[in-house]
Amino acid sequence: MRHDPERDAAAYLAGELGALRRLWFERHMLDCRDCWAEATTARQGRILAESLRVVAPPSMRERIRATADLTADLATEPERRRWPYLLLAGAVAMLIAVALTMALRLMTQPAPLLAAAELQRADALTVHQEPGPPSMRIGAYTWQGTAQERLDEIPATVYAYATPDGRRMLLITSTRPFPRAAGARDLKPAPSWLAEVDDASLLCADKDGTSWLAVAADEATVLSAGQALGLTRQG
Ligand SMILES: [Zn+2]
Secondary structure: OOOOHHHHHHHHHHOOOOHHHHHHHHHHHHHOHHHHHHHHHOHHHHHHHHHHHHHOOHHHHHHHHHHHHHHHHHOOHHHHHHHHHHHHHHHHHHHHHHHHHHHHHHHOOOHHHHHHHHHHHOOOOOOEOOOOOOOOEEOOEEEEEEEEEEEOOEEEEEEEEEOOOOOEEEEEEEOOOOOOOOOOEEOEOOOOEEEEEOOEEEEEEEEOOEEEEEEEOOHHHHHHHHHHOOOOEOO
8 A cells, every 4th residue: 555644644643544544554654754753743643633632532532542652652763763773683692692602512521521631630549459451551651550430420440550750641441431522533443532621632432332531631642542552543
């Protein structure tokens, strides 16, 4: 339907529009600046509305009042124009939230892996001579003893190794698979991986139903442990 701001607004305020045309105009007015201005501020409309107060039947007075309330509610152009920007701001906020969630996922490592890194840093690990290690020596590292620990929810056997100059490495086994670290790099054979967790280097591999985790301060150490134990291979 074509609009005629002046006539539509006047007819609307006078209650002269047919039901369909009235519905159409009420909706149209919300998007049409001219009709909105005409219906809310046009002198003709105001005069008509005022004169109608006297002569209009009660139901029409209610209508006019309702229209005036609507006008007061939506009050003004800035209000009506703000919503697209609010939507845009909402979309931007959502994008930022998604990006933050992804960043957090990268920074937050599974609890068992954080526990393993913590164990590698801890000075005191109470070790026993049983069970014996998978290998007495791995490169410059010699087995010091074995401990039974829980890495978060995962029961694990921890073999502690050290070099003569005090560098430490842990070999950890469990019958339950360790979770994959965020930002892990694949090693062969799958699903082996290498990752940095909380300043420690972790190498994880599965073999014959046992999950292995090598934990040391540097990547070269855990990589050589993985190869020495036949867990991973180069390339
Ligand atoms: Zn219009």
